[in-house]
Amino acid sequence: MTPRDVSGDDSRWSDLDRPPLNAAALRRGLVREGGLWSGIEVVAATGSTNSDLVARAAAGKAAEGAVLVAEEQSAGRGRLDRRWTAPPRSGLFFSVLLTPGDVPVARWGWLPLLTGVAVATGLSRSAGVDTALKWPNDLLVTVGGEERKAGGILAERAGEGGVVVGVGLNVTLREDELPVPTAGSLALAGAVSTDRDPLLRAVLRSLEEWYDRWRAAAGDPTVSGLQETYAAGCATLGRTVRAELPGDRSLVGEAVAVDGDGRLVIATEEGVQEPVGAGDIVHLRPA
Structure with a gap:
């Protein structure tokens, strides 16, 4: 499916409960000289942000720190090629391109776990939701005393030197919209905020912090504190x-x-x- 840009006739007011992301504001808040994030694009709909970004990286059309966000995915994928679907603007569905060339390839397997720690940390700050991690990369929240999956992470190689990491997170899904009864969302978990703009900014800032720390330690999970932090937040x-x-x-x-x-x-x-x-x-x- 070809990505569809959010500009044009896609009305900002078509769903007052689920307004679109503000791409210009996200770029102003996240893209800076010397920072990780090199560009942020928000599209109205696509098949899979991971597939799109992997293809762009392979064609030399994406640099490290590229962020691709979709308001809706029709062919989102989780682990083991499971489908991931949700109503438009009901969650955060995005992929990032990372090229950790100064880290031994043997340690790149930590990237999805690092992303899990970053997402959980960012959501704790911005949504006030206690998010646990199910090994290796599911995001769990508590709804009515029950552990439920609210999101997942998928990492894919992008050529020789890159990794595309995708995140899917249910934000405002209601009970009757859940794909399976064991799914959850930030709203159902009692989040203090479900405004996706600050949520995405908090998650990407947290991801940049953890990625920088991990790279500075040459990917060493002990020196960077990643292994200890992941274990502390791992519900498994x-x-x-x-x-x-x-x-x-x-x-x-x-x-x-x-x-x-x-x-x-x-x-x-x-x-x-x-x-x-x-x-x-x-x-x-x-x-």
């Missing part, structure tokens, strides 16, 4: 989980740590600690 640790692994294998045990490579370490009843680098994690019950 201390839980009994089932890991659905590649090759139709599953593993049940207690999630005891996130190791230096960003993998989830699961302790089984047999006393074996196995690191999991990829797979679907199901929270079974508190440990």
Whole structure:
């Protein structure tokens, strides 16, 4: 799907509860000399901001710090190629291009976890919502005492030297709009603000802070404080989980740590600690 720009006849007042993002104000607030963010584009609709930005990077048409935001995605993707859909202007759907050339490629796997920490930190400041992280990159909120997924993160390689990280976050979705009963939104979690402009600014500023800190430490998750901070906000640790692994294998045990490579370490009843680098994690019950 071809991106459609927000300028033109797309009326600002078509949904008073869900006004469009102000692209010019976002650029004024975030794009600065010496900063990470090199450009911010807001489109009314597209298939997937991740796919669009990966294609632009491959064609040499995007620089590090490019941010692509869509008011609506028709082919948004989560982990394991799951579809991600939501009503127009009901959330934040954006992708960023990062080129951490001074960080060893072996440490790039921390980027989606870093983004999770940055999003949770930014939302805590701007929305007043306690957001937890489900390993590796789901964003959880509490709705009526129940843990629900309000967002997710997807990282994809963009050529040899880049990574596109996409974020999808439900902001104003109502109960009757949720794609599945286990989904949530900031509004349902009691956010003090659901104004998407300051929410996006807070998240991108937080992402810039964490990315700069991580790069300054050459991607070292311990020196940068990323590993410790991620573990502190990770709802998966201390839980009994089932890991659905590649090759139709599953593993049940207690999630005891996130190791230096960003993998989830699961302790089984047999006393074996196995690191999991990829797979679907199901929270079974508190440990």
